[in-house]
Amino acid sequence: MKATGAGVAATSLGAMGFGAAEAAVAAHVRPLKLANTTETRNTCPYCSVACGIIIYSKGDVRKGERAEVVHIEGDVDHPTNLGTLCPKGAALKDFVQAPTRLTQPRIRKPGSDRFEDVSWDAALDRIARLMKHDRDANFLATNAEGLAVNRWTTTGMLAASATTNETAWTTFKVAKALGIVGFDNQARV
Structure with missing residues (x-):
């Protein structure tokens, strides 16, 4: 019984990668895997x-x-x-x-039933143009009492949470500089 138990233990350790042959192969392969x-x-x-x-x-x-x-x-x-x-x-x-x-921006034109690929320049130009149009139409510079509030309440921003503190700080400052009131983070969703 003792010999059988020792044989099973030795075989199990070898099968798990603790054998000398497996260790030698792993030592040669690992450094070259991602060279x-x-x-x-x-x-x-x-x-x-x-x-x-x-x-x-x-x-x-x-x-x-x-x-x-x-x-x-x-x-x-x-x-x-x-x-x-x-x-x-x-x-x-x-x-x-x-x-x-998705590896590039897509747009679905009015009346269409499918999305079409567009360039990054076209997508960013469209976003900037639509944001400017909405901000110009809905920006509140002052409230009813005439105090400066600088609010843009018709557009919101959802930021990513997998970022650095510096990027998150910059994103928040850009949103607030534009007057965006509705600002949230993916971490709360």
Whole structure:
């Protein structure tokens, strides 16, 4: 019985990767796994925790190449998550490479039953033009008593929570400088 138990324990440890052969293979493979990739640190886009992630990609965008994400993992140097990721964060590679993921702006013209792709310049110009039109038509510079209030109450802004403090501060200041009163954050939704 003792010999059988020892044999089962040794076999189990070997199957779990504690054998000498498995350790030797892992020592040679691990350093080469991501050797030819570009490492980019980022923030997980899902919730307001703002976990740090490392994205590994092949291809250099700066050279005009299309970058392909080959691996995403938690950032062990990030103070929020220390390398751990929730199930949503662990599945980020599928999120990035999903065939249904939008990669450019789309617009549905009046009377149409489908969306059409537009350029980023066209989308941003349209957004800016519509915001200016609405702000010019609905901006309240003073209240009923004549006091300056500088309010734009017909447009709201929903900001992302997976961002740095500096970006969040800048976003809030831009919204308030425009006079936007309705400002909220994704973390509360």
